[in-house]
Amino acid sequence: MLTPLFHLRDVFVHWGRLPALVGVDLTVQRGECLALIGGNGSGKSSLLRVVAGLRAPSRGQIERGLAVRQAMVFQRPYMLRASAGTNLALGLWLAGWSWRQARMATGPALQRVGLADVAAQSATSLSVGQQQRLALARAWAMQPDLLLLDEPTSSLDPAGQRAVEALMQAFAASGMTMVFASHNLAQVQRIATRVVYLEQGRLLADLPTADFFNRALLAQVSPQASVFVKGELG
Amino acid sequence: MENLAHLLRDQTLWDIVARSLQVSLLALVPAFVIALPLGGWLALASFRGRAIVLMALNTLLALPSVLVGLLVYLLLSHDGPLGALGWLFSRKAMVLAQALLVLPVLTALIRRALEDAQRDHGEQLQALGATGLVRVALLAIDERRALLTIALVGFGRAVSEVGAVMVVGGNIEGYTRVMTTAIALETSKGDLALAIALGCVLLLVVLLINGVVAWLAPRAA
Numbered sequence: 158m159l160t161p162l163f164h165l166r167d168v169f170v171h172w173g174r175l176p177a178l179v180g181v182d183l184t185v186q187r188g189e190c191l192a193l194i195g196g197n198g199s200g201k202s203s204l205l206r207v208v209a210g211l212r213a214p215s216r217g218q219i220e221r222g223l224a225v226r227q228a229m230v231f232q233r234p235y236m237l238r239a240s241a242g243t244n245l246a247l248g249l250w251l252a253g254w255s256w257r258q259a260r261m262a263t264g265p266a267l268q269r270v271g272l273a274d275v276a277a278q279s280a281t282s283l284s285v286g287q288q289q290r291l292a293l294a295r296a297w298a299m300q301p302d303l304l305l306l307d308e309p310t311s312s313l314d315p316a317g318q319r320a321v322e323a324l325m326q327a328f329a330a331s332g333m334t335m336v337f338a339s340h341n342l343a344q345v346q347r348i349a350t351r352v353v354y355l356e357q358g359r360l361l362a363d364l365p366t367a368d369f370f371n372r373a374l375l376a377q378v379s380p381q382a383s384v385f386v387k388g389e390l391g
Numbered sequence: 392m393e394n395l396a397h398l399l400r401d402q403t404l405w406d407i408v409a410r411s412l413q414v415s416l417l418a419l420v421p422a423f424v425i426a427l428p429l430g431g432w433l434a435l436a437s438f439r440g441r442a443i444v445l446m447a448l449n450t451l452l453a454l455p456s457v458l459v460g461l462l463v464y465l466l467l468s469h470d471g472p473l474g475a476l477g478w479l480f481s482r483k484a485m486v487l488a489q490a491l492l493v494l495p496v497l498t499a500l501i502r503r504a505l506e507d508a509q510r511d512h513g514e515q516l517q518a519l520g521a522t523g524l525v526r527v528a529l530l531a532i533d534e535r536r537a538l539l540t541i542a543l544v545g546f547g548r549a550v551s552e553v554g555a556v557m558v559v560g561g562n563i564e565g566y567t568r569v570m571t572t573a574i575a576l577e578t579s580k581g582d583l584a585l586a587i588a589l590g591c592v593l594l595l596v597v598l599l600i601n602g603v604v605a606w607l608a609p610r611a612a
């Protein structure tokens with residue numbers, strides 16, 4: 158039996174007078190890897206923020222499964238002026254861990270993302286790619302039921318993108334439920350099990366990945382999504 | 392020049408300098424302790440009338456120092472609400488006046504620094520679970536260099552102050568006379584040598600503070 162982690166029911170979000178989300182209905186089941194795609198201003202980030210609890214819907218409801226732990230990784234990670242290890246431990250401490258437990262968890266988490274050798278190094282001195290991996294380690298260490306990622310590779314160089322993507326694939330393979338926004342359709346094809354297309358705040362297509370990238374099928378379901386994909390992939 | 396060199400070796404001058412620095416430092420500490428949570432709250436809080444509060448705060452930045460001196464004088468005078476403390480014409484009165492003078496400056500600068508930090512990073516801290524006071528504390532710790540710079544600006548403001556401390560301190564020789572009030576007095580007496588000597592030291596202090604602020608600023612960014 159599928160277990161929904163969250164359900165958005167007819168959700169509207171406004172930034173002032175501008176509609177960011179318009180009547181969005183979306184359910185995510187445990188174990189899914191959902192990609193949100195769409196142009197700039199399509200509502201991807203707003204949707205992630207509503208799910209993360211950072212933004213209340215102007216209208217509509219969000220229903221979450223019981224005791225769902227969630228973590229979020231942003232496009233440009235914010236690290237305090239402290240060591241990589243301390244930044245990671247602080248994230249766990251803020252999530253309710255004791256400081257001692259948090260410190261003990263930093264080693265394995267940094268090891269998981271290949272940053273064990275920079276634990277003592279200032280996090281702000283790390284490269285952007287390393288900081289993003291550190292943010293992923295911080296999120297992974299919380300063992301979240303749901304991991305939200307807002308364009309996690311868009312500010313990285315190709316090597317950084319590959320490293321972060323590899324971690325995302327590994328997390329997905331381990332069964333972690335992920336919802337990520339991305340401009341990179343090739344990445345979406347590689348990682349996602351399901352794709353949602355947003356345009357001007359409206360959810361216009363919601364298909365399994367294989368179906369979404371079936372051009373004939375997509376054109377029938379959503380001409381707008383078809384035009385978008387054609388424009389991105391050529 | 393010989394006169395100047397002689398004066399710079401005068402213990403009286405250095406007593407005045409030490410007293411100035413002591414009073415301003417004692418004023419800075421409580422002002423900063425109050426300004427930090429107040430500025431942090433204003434940076435993060437959203438409430439009706441916030442714009443009016445900020446406008447009032449900005450108005451206080453331009454408050455003439457003699458007005459602050461007058462207010463403190465009225466508070467501490469024999470018939471005033473705090474007259475029983477017996478602080479008028481003492482260093483305690485000067486500390487109070489300088490603290491009240493720099494408090495709005497510190498609050499406004501701290502608010503701006505933490506508001507900028509909140510805008511840039513607050514959402515991610517919130518996503519990690521940092522709410523309210525914890526978020527303010529983390530932002531303040533992360534912006535510690537900027538806050539230190541702000542404290543130095545406050546100290547510079549306090550040590551350069553003359554109007555308020557003249558009114559509530561009385562410029563008593565050997566007791567409440569500080570660099571700025573001594574310069575004002577010696578100039579009015581026509582004894583320019585001591586005034587110039589004190590002016591040189593005061594300039595040096597202010598230069599030193601601004602030098603440290605300038606050195607810290609790129610690191611705070």
